[in-house]
Amino acid sequence: MKLPIYMDYNATTPVDPRVFEAMKPWFCEDFGNAASRSHVFGWKAETAVAESRETIANLLGASPQEIVFTSGATESDNLAIKGICEMYAPDGGHIITCMTEHKAVLDTCKYLETKGYEVTYLKPDTEGRVSAQQVADEIREDTVLVTLMLANNETGAVHPIAEIGKVVREYRARLHSHLFFHTDATQGISKIPFNVNEMAVDLLSFSSHKMYGPKGIGALYVRRRDPRVRLAIQTHGGGHERNMRSGTLNTPSIVGFAKACELAAAEMENNVAKLRHLRDHLEQGILQNVDYVKRNGHKTERLCNTANLSFGYIEGESLMLKLRDIAVSSGSACTSASLEPSFVLRAMDVPDILAHSSLRFSLGCYNDLAEIDYVVEKVATAVRELRELSPLYDMALRDNTTGDTDWAQAD
Amino acid sequence: MKLPIYMDYNATTPVDPRVFEAMKPWFCEDFGNAASRSHVFGWKAETAVAESRETIANLLGASPQEIVFTSGATESDNLAIKGICEMYAPDGGHIITCMTEHKAVLDTCKYLETKGYEVTYLKPDTEGRVSAQQVADEIREDTVLVTLMLANNETGAVHPIAEIGKVVREYRARLHSHLFFHTDATQGISKIPFNVNEMAVDLLSFSSHKMYGPKGIGALYVRRRDPRVRLAIQTHGGGHERNMRSGTLNTPSIVGFAKACELAAAEMENNVAKLRHLRDHLEQGILQNVDYVKRNGHKTERLCNTANLSFGYIEGESLMLKLRDIAVSSGSACTSASLEPSFVLRAMDVPDILAHSSLRFSLGCYNDLAEIDYVVEKVATAVRELRELSPLYDMALRDNTTGDTDWAQAD
Amino acid sequence: MLQYSEKVLELFTNPKNVGTMDGDDPHVGTGVIGSPECGDVMQLQILVDDQGVIQDAKFKTFGCGSAIASSSLATEWLKGKTLDEAMAIQNVHLAEELELPPVKKHCSVLAEDAIKAAIEDFQKKLEGRTDKAELHSPRCCEKLNDCEGCGSHGE
């Protein structure tokens, strides 16, 4: 077994070697600028981009003209949110989002608040989900955008996007208003079969590097029919991408992104089954060997690859230090110098102390059972050793307060 | 000799094989997210990004903290221009630019005009250059930004950046105002030795794919001292890049960009000498073999690799069609369906008919003398054949009007 | 520059009927259409016999490959036709034959206009009118708005 073991696939994934192979010729040989209309170097690039666009659209059940290439999900989120608000509610309007969205959404919403927009931040339930009813309850006449992620990066919790999409459609029809639904699907897109029409989303962001494609490339799906969605330009320039996003197209990365989408479409079913099996094995293994563990995020309505667990009475960073040959991430933000625990867990009413004690395991298709067994063993030992050091563990046992928390049980 | 011959390096360049080699490990093996602070995969990426930042800064005489990574020069231009205006003149102010800037600058300025900013578009002289005096004449108390490119992509004309930088500094001191100088150096940066302090620029945009690096990555230099420049955020998110530009860093491309900068620094002198030699050979060869040719752009204050020539009495697109095995671009915009000739040539008072007749040859380090000879020969034949077809050529000879234009002479 | 059809390429590379006739000859009709500023000028000439049949046709064209091919094809088609038959030639026929893409349709319009202008010029002469052939602005010389797929956002 090769160490260190990578279990932080929600942060980024390696490029699939087949993706890299597809990208290779586009760096040094077929290097033309897709906007060069006057020679074969340009035409080749343009053709590759067009074919890639189609492959990517296919994964979403979209049409190629609905795909706008960006530098990643952050840019897609910015373009979608500011693009809609500035186009349809230039003098201010109302946005609905959730407290557990990615910073690319939250910071953009906060910026819009300074520009006179009103934002409702829905509070998720303790398992990290919002309901379609919560959305319905907040829609107003001046609501211009509902933006809710498909799956949360920290907990894996999956929102009921299809139901929310239906609610938004109904209100749009009823209010005859400009009201759109955007989803940041970055974490979900290769793990949850997704069709933009069935889900009734109008805009969708995603990023190649979360699905075994290269970094620095992403896309925004922008609906062209029922309704046709227009966006205020965010990046001005020559007018590439139907004027929605200017800049020379990144052919090698676009080709790689498309290959990743093609592979995702072909292999999703197998991958999801494998990932769920590994993840459940990991989670059950830990729960069987370690007590006082809390699961963060919904048990079933959750990404197949993600397990976010809080280990009572020990601090996350020290736990990671014990697990140095396993790459995971912690809900303890930043460095422990910042006393802010994860805002996602906090929004779910996870007590700060359990947020500080949380680890996120996010698995990928290169993990295997042997690694899982190794990790379970390592985690159990590390937790035991750290609890021996923990004054809080002593106090809880002495004061008999361990029963105050709803610890997870092995099945 | 391999056909087709690429002579459109101002559109984009192939990736240098040494750059590609440097990038390779960062796709599939060292794939971590530079923002992952909790494991070695992240640390490795972070270190690579830090080292790359330093290499790139060195090329400009800047410090690493002054480099903000973007997806390319278009984004850099947008960030610089909107970032300055929204930060220092949120209620509107005055911008000075030039009619021949890249669309990424012009379209951004046009957007700001709709937001209450006033823009002065300097008119270049007939050789495509503006003077420091022209800038000085237009600076007002409310001028917040002067944005002028280092070298023009179509003609190669080089502006006197150092002199303009000095003017801006003087006025800033005299007016005690927030007045900044941005240059889009995309075309110049690997062909003109450049030091941000000697040139007195406050912000500088450039793009990797114009200098043998990968597409989809660029940078904005943002001065930290004398003065410290702040920017209104354009891409909101986790706060990467000192909060100036969020989104997961594109490690492989950043590493490749840095390698391209390192090579540019090491090889610039030789490359420039070679390119100038080839370009002059090409230009002289054409002028010796073809009459009624006009040079667009300054003869000496010009990029070493660029020759923009108008061929009297024949149309550019048909000329390119004759030169099918040579990749060049034409000042005839778009498709000939659009009747708009190049706005750059138009701003220089090149008559529309000569703009329609123009070709841009932009050479690169993979061209050689044999190719140049081939191209000269091909161009001479093509022009002769097309003039045989040209009613305008007949008319000019008949009406004796060929003397009305200031044709270029071979030295 | 677009990717041209085989037919356009063939006619561009080996154009038929390039040349000039004596515009003062009463049997010759001359049409000049287009404007250099717009990037296209077509000069098309016909030699008409006393039966009103076009015996010969010549062209010179400043313009793109499609413009050159369109004018060459037009001259080919004109030869042997009566003036009425020639008047019936429409731009769509030329465009179809050459497989012109939408952005190049105007080249065939230009050719149709040049044919009509040449016939008109000939007829004027026949009727003894003396005004000279002059440059006509082509019908298609309007700024096209649809820039989707346009290359001006070059680099």
Added chain:
Amino acid sequence: MLQYSEKVLELFTNPKNVGTMDGDDPHVGTGVIGSPECGDVMQLQILVDDQGVIQDAKFKTFGCGSAIASSSLATEWLKGKTLDEAMAIQNVHLAEELELPPVKKHCSVLAEDAIKAAIEDFQKKLEGRTDKAELHSPRCCEKLNDCEGCGSHGE
């Protein structure tokens, strides 16, 4: 998690003086500093002989690697010291010895505070005061603003 120095790693992996003493023993002083919400709690105990010399020291810590190493090092340093000598231990000494990076300085502050709290607790007992050792909020428990190089903008 940061990249830790060798010294921190060594003390984290093999911590010295882990344990608990009887807090009711009049020879024992107990300091507990920090707050679970902030992610750090240190419990530090000293056993003081009648000459006022620290015979033994123990700790338990909930916190990051630097916090654990700082407390372990503090207990090492305390053994054999008089109370006055112990009072003179400053956070900078611990931070230097452990090569703590700036963002981890607060761990050494916490340890200094825990030492002082333990001594104070012992002295209270000596003086017959009966209030129990309690959790002190650490001096460093303020939200740090300098987020440059912070990892919260994770992915």
